[in-house]
Amino acid sequence: MAAELKKYKMKLRDHGLKVTEKRMTMIELFLNEDRYLSAKEVQEQLHKTYPSLSYDTIYRNLYTLKEIEVLENTNFEGEMQFKISCSDHHHHHFICEECGNTKVIHYCPVDTWQNELDDVEITNHKVELYGLCAGCK
Template identity: 65%
Template sequence: MHKELADYELMLKDAKFKVTKKRLRMIELFMEDERYLSAKEIQEMMNKEYPGISYDTIYRNLHTLKDINVLEQTTFSGEMQYKISCTDHHHHHFICESCGETRVVQYCPVQTWENELDGVKINSHKVELYGLCEACR
């Protein structure tokens, strides 16, 4: 279950950031699109409503939203990509390298890896699988 826009507003306030129309619209864009998006894609979308919005403004806001866990970040196709954070349960993602579609992978291999790596304790991890979805194959 995803958060509502009001929940994200609260996250901004709790982190002592201004709640602006632009920031809320950026969050809405991510809520509407369940895939990773680049800063360039977000700038193109935002430019329709806020003509002339700078790439720097977009980039700074993406980092702010990532830092307060509104967004999660990955790198593929040689650039940083962002999507709305999935914080309701632990899982991983399959990401289509062509269209950017993202699917949840529920299985987590960490316990197997800890058993295989005798004596270690894994504190954190991120697993992402890359390939092509059915439509892009």
Template identity: 50%
Template sequence: MKTEEAINIIKEHGHKYTNKRRDMIDFFVSEDKYINAKMIQQKMDKNYPGISFDTIYRNLHLFKELGIVEGTELDGEMKFRIACTDHHHHHFICEACGDTKVIDFCPIEQIKSFLPNVDIHTHKLEVYGVCESCKNA
């Protein structure tokens, strides 16, 4: 997802556009990996001294609700990344640096064959490990 697309989603849902929200989204777009709220707060504090975790979390919750960011729990804390909107896929997530790699394989049909009597409404597959860069460091 690009910044302008995210801003449009915010406006379309009747939420206020602010420079803080734009800057948060720009940060997600530039990082393009899973990051925690503390990293976001440290980055935002440069332009918005004293920005609170409450403000960060409130916006993260809104962004997640609107589908602008995706969240995952990694090392016992929530981390977030800009949402992927171009095509259906899943992710490999590096446990060390939070970098992601696209997995273009989707096992949902196989899963459905193992669970014939259930209705699956949505799914998300995440594979965790250590990326090449972190492994070689």
């Protein structure tokens, strides 16, 4: 097993979760595909290895892995999509609408916005850029 997977095994154990084949295969899939995947895409990919994998398992694990910050998610094109969590500091993403690949954006002016709207309390925010990546332009 690749060294990187051990890190994820430990993360599951640290949270009192079981290390199951399905979960590890799911994590491997996300490591190989560094972009947002829908539940359906996950099902299609994992169906090859586990023909009986149910949506119940897929959705439960997607959200479990999100809880422990292995994955991050966003509502993209009308459905919830997930990708491997790529950075340990606050960031947002650019998503290529052609190929789906993502790039991390570091600049985030949430403080400026909090300042502009000083009578509200911002508890959460979403920033997402869409367009064409260098390769797809």
